[in-house]
Amino acid sequence: MKEIVIISGKGGTGKTSIVAAFASLAENKALCDADVDAADLHLIMDPEIKERHDFESGRTAIINQDKCTECGICRDLCRWDAISADFVVDSIECEGCGVCYYFCPEEAIDFPLNTCGEWYLSDTRFGPMAHARLGIAEENSGKLVSLIRQEGKKLAEEKNLDLLLTDGPPGIGCPVIASLGGAASVLIVSEPTVSGRHDMERVAELAAFFNIPAMLCVNKFDLNPEQGKAIEAFAREKNIGVIGRVPFDPAFTKAMVQGKTIVEFDGRSEGCEAVKTIWKELAQGLEI
Amino acid sequence: MIISIASGKGGTGKTTVATNLAVSLGSDVQILDCDVEEPNSHLFIQPTIEEVETITTPVPEVDMEKCNLCGKCGEICQFKAIVVIGETVLPFLELCHSCGGCMEVCPEKAITETGRELGVIERGHRNGIEFVHGKLRVGEAMSPPLIKKVREYTNPDILTIIDAPPGTSCPVIASMRGADFVLLVTEPTPFGLHDLKLAVGAVKILEIPCGLVINRSDMGDDQVKKYAKEEDVPVLMEIPFDRRIAEVYSRGEMIVEVMPEWKERFLELYHSIEKIAV
Numbered sequence: 001m002k003e004i005v006i007i008s009g010k011g012g013t014g015k016t017s018i019v020a021a022f023a024s025l026a027e028n029k030a031l032c033d034a035d036v037d038a039a040d041l042h043l044i045m046d047p048e049i050k051e052r053h054d055f056e057s058g059r060t061a062i063i064n065q066d067k068c069t070e071c072g073i074c075r076d077l078c079r080w081d082a083i084s085a086d087f088v089v090d091s092i093e094c095e096g097c098g099v100c101y102y103f104c105p106e107e108a109i110d111f112p113l114n115t116c117g118e119w120y121l122s123d124t125r126f127g128p129m130a131h132a133r134l135g136i137a138e139e140n141s142g143k144l145v146s147l148i149r150q151e152g153k154k155l156a157e158e159k160n161l162d163l164l165l166t167d168g169p170p171g172i173g174c175p176v177i178a179s180l181g182g183a184a185s186v187l188i189v190s191e192p193t194v195s196g197r198h199d200m201e202r203v204a205e206l207a208a209f210f211n212i213p214a215m216l217c218v219n220k221f222d223l224n225p226e227q228g229k230a231i232e233a234f235a236r237e238k239n240i241g242v243i244g245r246v247p248f249d250p251a252f253t254k255a256m257v258q259g260k261t262i263v264e265f266d267g268r269s270e271g272c273e274a275v276k277t278i279w280k281e282l283a284q285g286l287e288i
Numbered sequence: 289m290i291i292s293i294a295s296g297k298g299g300t301g302k303t304t305v306a307t308n309l310a311v312s313l314g315s316d317v318q319i320l321d322c323d324v325e326e327p328n329s330h331l332f333i334q335p336t337i338e339e340v341e342t343i344t345t346p347v348p349e350v351d352m353e354k355c356n357l358c359g360k361c362g363e364i365c366q367f368k369a370i371v372v373i374g375e376t377v378l379p380f381l382e383l384c385h386s387c388g389g390c391m392e393v394c395p396e397k398a399i400t401e402t403g404r405e406l407g408v409i410e411r412g413h414r415n416g417i418e419f420v421h422g423k424l425r426v427g428e429a430m431s432p433p434l435i436k437k438v439r440e441y442t443n444p445d446i447l448t449i450i451d452a453p454p455g456t457s458c459p460v461i462a463s464m465r466g467a468d469f470v471l472l473v474t475e476p477t478p479f480g481l482h483d484l485k486l487a488v489g490a491v492k493i494l495e496i497p498c499g500l501v502i503n504r505s506d507m508g509d510d511q512v513k514k515y516a517k518e519e520d521v522p523v524l525m526e527i528p529f530d531r532r533i534a535e536v537y538s539r540g541e542m543i544v545e546v547m548p549e550w551k552e553r554f555l556e557l558y559h560s561i562e563k564i565a566v
Binding site for chain 2: 009010011012013016037038040043058059077079092095096097098099102103134136137138139141142169170171172173174175176177191192193194195196198199202203205206209210220223224227248250253256257259
């Protein structure tokens with residue numbers, strides 16, 4: 001079983017629409033939405049949830065006012081300024097380090113585990129899917145990404161599937177790092193804009209940093225072919241396989257509005273033709 | 289006043305709105321680009337950078353001469369960033385959250401702190417616009433401490449425009465907290481709406497007034513507008529899809545400079561924010 005993770009650096013380049021299209025084209029695969037912070041793949045996959053689990057991770061300090069003698073040790077030690085002058089913990093600022101809990105001489109601080117999201121195992125018309133929802137304003141997205149990828153792999157292995165298609169998060173920080181480890185390859189979806197190029201270079205550097213082989217496709221290529229070619233040239237220089245161009249095609253948005261993949265919406269659209277070519281290249285590259 | 293520009297979904301046009309708003313105002317304004325994982329505002333503002341500063345976060349350094357392998361550092365650490373194995377102490381510096389617990393708890397005073405590089409902060413200006421952004425080091429996982437450092441450059445005498453990262457978790461909260469107004473940029477699609485709902489949820493938790501910019505407002509459906517009405521979130525600006533705008537953006541140019549008719553609209557946007565936020 002091989003996992004391919006689709007990332008982009010910049011948000012909104014079309015990762016999820018392209019993953020959805022791949023879901024229509026690939027056989028014997030499981031799906032995983034690792035963009036737990038703003039998960040959208042389920043809006044097209046329409047999953048039927050079979051299992052639902054709480055995601056517990058991290059802790060938050062709570063001061064028991066009856067026991068607190070206001071000695072101030074916790075306030076002195078807290079590096080997040082999360083404890084107010086009247087000894088109430090600001091749960092948003094609290095990092096969950098437990099230093100106040102450990103050093104409180106009155107044992108006046110509780111340090112319970114947080115429930116900061118949910119994760120799901122589902123069936124979809126394209127195969128099994130692992131997905132998750134991180135609570136709003138929560139931390140530990142990297143841990144949830146690692147967990148959901150693990151669950152995705154289990155699903156694929158249990159059902160003897162060849163492939164796990166993982167929709168990754170934007171950026172290059174904690175959730176993206178968590179989405180790379182152990183992947184067979186990443187596909188970077190870029191766009192031909194100065195931002196797309198800048199962000200693609202950083203995420204390509206990240207993939208190289210973790211020794212994950214990368215491939216590239218440029219979405220909305222015709223918006224600025226010069227910029228698109230510059231991105232491809234950069235990729236080739238870094239030994240990143242350039243596997244195709246997707247034209248700007250409003251059919252992607254129209255398909256999304258109907259909750260369909262572009263392959264289901266209009267198999268003859270330019271966008272769909274381009275994604276088919278890319279999928280072929282990708283499957284060859286992965287030897288699946 | 290601090291206006292934070294956020295979105296939930298990525299690629300909806302946060303940077304476009306932040307930079308064009310700043311350039312329309314022209315002076316007495318600063319941009320803090322807090323999307324430190326993928327900062328893009330500088331590509332459009334093209335500021336002259338005057339100062340570059342490396343930002344570090346404290347991480348433990350163990351003096352093995354003093355360490356008696358008691359293991360208390362590993363017990364207090366919630367992040368599995370330091371552990372005693374056999375005859376040695378292994379710090380996993382990339383996991384360290386810099387709480388200082390291990391140093392504090394060590395009975396032998398064997399732990400001191402050194403720095404792990406988070407990234408850099410670059411500061412400069414373009415004409416009357418002050419510019420600050422953070423750039424996370426590639427390979428570094430934690431962006432909120434760098435975002436907080438960028439925000440320390442808030443100039444209270446002028447308007448601050450924050451370009452926030454996508455999503456709704458800790459980096460976004462670090463970029464919105466303490467703002468006087470959150471401007472949410474969305475697109476009228478199922479993905480845009482879904483992520484907008486999460487972003488509005490985050491704004492509500494922080495109790496900050498907010499308004500909406502709908503970008504590519506004619507590509508998609510009317511569900512975002514319906515939601516805005518239901519939730520009483522004012523729609524302050526709509527930007528229809530225009531291939532010229534997309535191309536201007538792709539080249540790193542400013543809409544208000546290539547298509548000057550937009551300047552008035554961005555100024556109007558600012559005035560409607562002023563009315564709500566003050």
